[in-house]
Amino acid sequence: MASASVVDSQLNEVATKVKQYHFPVESIPRLSYDDPEAERLIRNEEPVILTGTNLVASALQWSPEYLSNNIGHGTYTVYSSKNHKFLYYDDKKICKVPTFTPPTTHQDMTFQDFLNKVTEWKEGEPYNYLQQSLNDSVGPQIVQDFAAFNWKWISDERAKNNWGALTSNLLLVGMDGVVTPVHYDEQQNFFAQVHGFKRFLLFDPSMFGCLYPYPVFHPHDRQSQVDFDNPDFDRFPRLRELKGRQAILGPGDVLYLPVYWWHQVESVPGYGMTVSVNFWYKSGPTEKIVYPLKPHQKVAMMRNIEKMITEALNNPEEVPPLLQDMVLGRYT
Numbered sequence: 001m002a003s004a005s006v007v008d009s010q011l012n013e014v015a016t017k018v019k020q021y022h023f024p025v026e027s028i029p030r031l032s033y034d035d036p037e038a039e040r041l042i043r044n045e046e047p048v049i050l051t052g053t054n055l056v057a058s059a060l061q062w063s064p065e066y067l068s069n070n071i072g073h074g075t076y077t078v079y080s081s082k083n084h085k086f087l088y089y090d091d092k093k094i095c096k097v098p099t100f101t102p103p104t105t106h107q108d109m110t111f112q113d114f115l116n117k118v119t120e121w122k123e124g125e126p127y128n129y130l131q132q133s134l135n136d137s138v139g140p141q142i143v144q145d146f147a148a149f150n151w152k153w154i155s156d157e158r159a160k161n162n163w164g165a166l167t168s169n170l171l172l173v174g175m176d177g178v179v180t181p182v183h184y185d186e187q188q189n190f191f192a193q194v195h196g197f198k199r200f201l202l203f204d205p206s207m208f209g210c211l212y213p214y215p216v217f218h219p220h221d222r223q224s225q226v227d228f229d230n231p232d233f234d235r236f237p238r239l240r241e242l243k244g245r246q247a248i249l250g251p252g253d254v255l256y257l258p259v260y261w262w263h264q265v266e267s268v269p270g271y272g273m274t275v276s277v278n279f280w281y282k283s284g285p286t287e288k289i290v291y292p293l294k295p296h297q298k299v300a301m302m303r304n305i306e307k308m309i310t311e312a313l314n315n316p317e318e319v320p321p322l323l324q325d326m327v328l329g330r331y332t
C-alpha cells in the first residue's frame with residue numbers, strides 16, 4: 001500500500017491535471033478522521049475528506065486484476081456509453097416520457113468479461129463502467145476483505161449523526177476518464193476510494209437554482225440538465241452564479257458527501273482504472289422543524305410539490321403550463 005506521503009504527492013500532481021470549468025472551485029478540507037473539526041463538519045452536513053479511517057484498508061489490494069481473480073464468476077451490471085459520460089436514469093420513469101432515449105445501455109456480465117472489454121478497448125469504442133451493489137455472490141476472499149472493513153468506525157458515525165440504516169454498498173469500477181455527470185442523491189454517503197484517483201466537483205444544495213435539474217417525474221430526476229463541457233448560458237442563465245467545491249481522492253481516502261449535495265465524479269484521465277465503494281445511508285428523521293429552513297429542506301419541499309401536482313393532474317404534459325400560469329408574471 002502506498003505510504004501517505006506518496007499518496008499526498010500524487011494528489012498534488014493530480015490537482016494540476018484535472019479539467020477546469022467555467023465556475024470557481026475551492027478545496028474541500030482534508031482532515032484526519034479523529035480531528036474534532038472533521039466531526040463538526042459531518043454533524044453540520046458539510047463535506048470533508050477523511051484520512052486514516054481504515055474504512056477500506058482491507059480492500060486496498062482491490063486492483064481490477066485482484067478483483068478479477070477473486071471476485072468469483074457472478075455477473076455484475078456494466079453500463080456502456082458512446083462517450084465518457086454516464087448520465088444515470090431511472091428505468092421505472094421511462095413510461096412518463098415516451099420520447100426518452102436512454103443515454104447508456106447496461107448488461108450483466110462476469111468481472112472477467114468486463115475487464116477484457118476494458119483491456120481490449122480502442123479509441124472510438126464505447127466506454128464501460130461497472131456499477132453494482134456488493135452482494136453475497138462474490139468470492140470468499142472478497143467476502144473476507146469486505147468483512148474486514150472498519151465497520152466499527154462507520155457504525156459509530158451513523159449512530160452519532162442519527163442516520164438511518166445502511167442501504168447499500170455500490171462497487172464502482174471505472175475506465176480511465178469516465179464521468180458521472182452532476183446530480184444529487186437523497187442519501188448520506190461515505191464514499192471510499194480504493195484504487196486510482198477520482199475528482200469530485202461538489203455544490204451545496206442552495207445551488208439548486210443554478211443547476212436546473214430535470215423534472216421529478218423525468219427518468220433523469222435528480223440529474224442536472226447542464227453539460228459542464230458545453231454550458232448553455234442562454235437556456236440556463238444562472239449557471240454564471242455557480243460556485244463549486246473540489247475533492248481529489250486517492251486510495252484510502254473517504255469523502256463524506258452530505259445528502260442533497262450536488263456532485264460530479266470523474267475518474268481522472270491518465271491515472272488508469274478506478275475502484276470505489278460507496279456507503280449509502282438513509283438520512284435521519286427530520287427533527288422538529290427549525291426556521292429558517294435549510295436549503296436541502298427546501299429542495300425536499302420542491303420535490304413534494306412537483307410530485308403532488310404531477311399526481312393531481314395525472315398527466316405530465318399538463319404540469320409545465322400549470323406551473324407557468326402559477327409563477328410567470330406573478331412570482332417573477
Ligand SMILES: O=C(O)C(=O)C[C@H](CCCc1ccccc1)C(=O)O
Nearest residue numbers: 088131172180185189191265276278
Ligand atoms: O456515490 C455516489 O453518489 C456517486 O455519484 C458515485 C458515482 C457513481 C454513482 C452512479 C449512480 C448515480 C445516481 C444514482 C445511482 C447510481 C461515481 O463514482 O461515478
Ligand SMILES: [Zn+2]
Nearest residue numbers: 183184185263
Ligand atoms: Zn451520487
